[in-house]
Ligand code: ADP
């Protein structure tokens with residue numbers, strides 16, 4: 001309860017200060033040259049619909065949703081009106097900015113926040129009425145039929161489990177719960193507990209029935225955890241809502257999963273900051289110039305605790321049962337779909353630099369930026385023209401060769 005209250009107060013503080021235009025984005029992938037940060041924001045509260053929503057279209061939002069009003073900026077540089085709203089959902093700070101000829105209506109944000117809420121209520125393993133909770137509760141007992149969205153997400157999750165040979169595993173739930181990293185219950189478990197949790201992991205023991213869209217975890221005690229891909233999947237869904245409503249320029253930030261819609265108006269690209277893993281929330285190592293792309297980062301700085309000088313963070317290795325310790329401190333994936341960036345950022349982090357870099361080079365559709373514990377930055381070829389370093393504490397090496 002104490003933790004919840006603290007989070008709540010933090011959110012209120014965040015939202016209040018963000019409304020005054022003084023808070024930069026929370027985690028990696030912060031948009032850095034948004035004029036919303038520098039120009040004076042105008043607060044509006046009321047409904048300013050442009051007529052694209054029917055009057056009877058209503059999106060039921062939870063009464064306790066933490067959310068800001070619109071900040072509206074008439075921006076000379078992009079020759080557009082930037083309308084932004086923020087919320088705290090899926091355990092993370094969310095900011096959506098729409099660039100258009102006129103102010104975006106509150107109903108667009110209602111629909112976006114409703115979409116996030118709807119997904120969270122079905123995907124979160126910590127919500128008792130969720131579909132994932134139903135699957136987990138029926139482990140070893142019976143299959144559970146799921147919605148098309150969740151079915152698709154589970155299939156996506158399995159592709160990352162397969163390509164990483166189980167270093168990314170959507171059945172990692174028992175180990176995540178045991179460590180409790182990012183919660184009040186975080187602790188270093190006993191080896192016997194770790195062994196028991198590891199024995200419950202195994203994506204091969206998921207039985208899927210395509211005809212019924214049903215999912216069966218074969219062994220009692222198994223638990224799905226889609227936390228490593230959910231944000232990316234939801235970001236892609238938000239982009240679809242924005243496009244469906246006729247908006248062509250926007251930036252979506254789900255706690256560091258940044259997805260851009262189109263280009264920044266009057267510009268060829270968006271400038272998105274890559275978080276400095278050793279710095280504060282608004283420190284960056286450089287800027288990526290992106291258009292219609294997603295950038296997702298995973299790192300040891302997101303959720304962790306330190307005990308006896310050792311940092312225990314939230315990306316776990318299913319083969320060791322411990323937070324993954326290698327020379328990486330963060331990894332950022334540029335991809336078209338945010339769900340791919342999210343799945344791959346966690347997968348490649350657990351693979352480590354050698355294996356991850358080699359894998360990244362086999363894919364034409366993604367680019368990857370690695371930051372190591374020696375403050376070196378490596379990236380795949382496609383980022384040479386796209387990444388602009390801004391932080392002299394880091395040595396930008398570029399391409400990685402294994403012997404280094
Ligand atoms: P964040 O959500 O903080 O941006 P990630 O996308 O890297 O970070 O996801 C981390 C979450 O993924 C953890 O909190 C946990 O729920 C889950 N997870 C941790 N390790 C693994 C793993 N090896 N395979 C699959 N999921 C994992």
Ligand code: MG
Nearest residue numbers: 228342343346
């Ligand atoms: Mg991820």
